[in-house]
Amino acid sequence: MNEAVRNIDGATKLDAAIIGAGVAGLYQIYQLRNMGMKVRAFEAASDVGGTWYWNRYPGARFDSEAYIYQYLFSEDLYKGWSWSERFPGQPEIERWMHYVTDSLDLRKDIQFDARIVSAHYNEDTRRWIIRTEDGETIDAQFLITCCGMLSAPLSELFPGQSSFKGRIFHTARWPHEPIELEGKKVGVIGIGATGIQVIQTIASKVGELTVFVRTPQYVLPMKNPKFGEADVKAYKERFDELKNTLPHTFTGFEYDFMYKWADLTPARRRDVMEEIYQNGSLKLWLASFAEMFFDPEVSEEISEFVRDKMRARLKDPKLCDLLIPKDYGFGTHRVPLETNYLEVYHRPNVKAVSVKDNPIVEIVPEGLKLADGTVHELDMIVMATGFDAGSGALTRIDIRGRGGHTLKEDWGKDIRTAYGMQVHGYPNLFMTGAPLAPSAALCNMTTCLQQQTEWIADCIRYMRDKGVAVIEPTAEVEERWVRHHDETANANLISKTNSWYVGSNVPGKPRRVLSYTGGVGTYRQKCNEVAESGYEGFAMTA
Ligand code: NA7
DSSP: OOOOEEOTTOOEEEEEEEEOOSHHHHHHHHHHHHTTOOEEEEOSSSSSOTHHHHOOSTTOBOSSOTTTSSOOSOHHHHHTOOOSBSSOBHHHHHHHHHHHHHHTTOGGGEEOSOOEEEEEEETTTTEEEEEETTSOEEEEEEEEEOOOSSOSBOOOOSTTGGGOSSEEEEGGGOOSSOOOOBTOEEEEEOOSHHHHHHHHHHTTTBSEEEEEESSOOOOEEOOOOBOOHHHHHHHHTTHHHHHHHGGGSSSSSSOOOOOOGGGSOHHHHHHHHHHHHTTOSTHHHHSSOGGGGTOHHHHHHHHHHHHHHHHHHHOOHHHHHHHSOOSSOTTSSOOOEESSTGGGGGSTTEEEEEOSSSOEEEEETTEEEETTSOEEEOSEEEEOOOBOTTTHHHHTSEEEOGGGOBHHHHHHHOOOOBTTTBOTTOTTEEESSOTTSGGGSSSOHHHHHHHHHHHHHHHHHHHHHHTOOEEEEOHHHHHHHHHHHHHHHHTSGGGGSOSGGGTTTSTTOOOOOOSOOSOHHHHHHHHHHHHHTTSTTEEEEO
């Protein structure tokens, strides 16, 4: 632990308090510490990793290629770790995060098992008073939230959950100890990216698997070759290329849109889709034809291409009807990668139950009850039911800005930010992975979180150089960003589809596309322009 000075009220006094020790928090500690700041991260978990600490459910793995889900600020750090396959699983990712933490000697600046429950801005001292669940008080000039955009699980959804006789887990709260699956009757609720990974992994291990399906999901098959020495050497040699490319592509991945739909003949389009599909990655979604996001006809053609692929694998018309989307376009919400997921439904021990018109109404001691009164008897229920994304991690903390305004109330009406990193009315609050930035959903997270933490560190460095104590975006700059965000997002078909991308999975959440859809490279450029202008539109006081 670094030298934290305690003031007379017993508060721990810091220059910056960071919430979270995941991908963003770790790098933010490193940067601010190197600037000579007194900084500490408060982490609710018992160790580092964030997403990769909590999501230890069976089958959890990357959908980003391992060699791009990386920190690129240090060549040594990058080259000091060797991945074993293209899309590694959670245990390996967690080990990598430990490697990063220990290589950068970050543990001494992280307080574990420390959940932040409140953060109030004191207008007299112009500092944040932050409290942990255990009653510790922290007094910090800056509050930097690195708490993850998918870290507030939707785990209390059904009446009667506590009455269930078996075990019930949300995937983001999967226990550390091994869970006995053999012979068990297991129910999985949800077929998002998470549910799919769980289902394809446990189907062959459990006695019976019942999948409760509400909205069908487009899926793409993953190709996941093991990496031998030559592969590792080859990707490490690409360090400079990746460092120069990733920050500027549309999604922070290594690939970018290559073709214009209108330039190609129908036959050529089909060939291009086929070729990209065979890549076995998210490329068909993130780097085939950008028109898929704007032009309903292109969206429909690409959707039909994917439906065809799914039909060919599912075969059974009833399964096709249940599992292949008809009424929204491919890529308008998160596309999962999978391995033999669709084939799982051909297994004799697996059944899919539609809960679209016959919803789950209750958990009862023996299982799960549907609206028509049917009870599915189960030994274990896996809730792969998602998250209150982007805003949830922050609104679950009692964050109060100027005038006693709370973020929960403000965002309960309208989710607004300036560049996704600051909020008018909340001085010296910086956020990563928050709404209205690409890092709220549409990017390779390490690319976006490095950019945001670097922008934050640069801003604080600028303030210190100029003798500025407080920064806050004006209402005008926030309004300008929200308007630009909305104009960009509302032209995108993502805005028309229900999913966590627009907050429709949380009752009462104001609808707005959570992620900036103008592209990762463009977002970076716009953030850089703010810095180059001397933070025009951001009020600074000495
Ligand atoms: P998602 O993508 O939000 O998926 C949640 C799933 O749970 C989805 O299939 C939901 O159906 C389903 N769900 C939620 N509530 C219910 C109820 N009440 N009844 C039936 N089904 C329900 O979360 P994931 O964890 O899979 O993925 C989140 C992100 O993590 C992912 O996008 C990656 O970026 C990593 P619905 O679609 O709402 O009908």
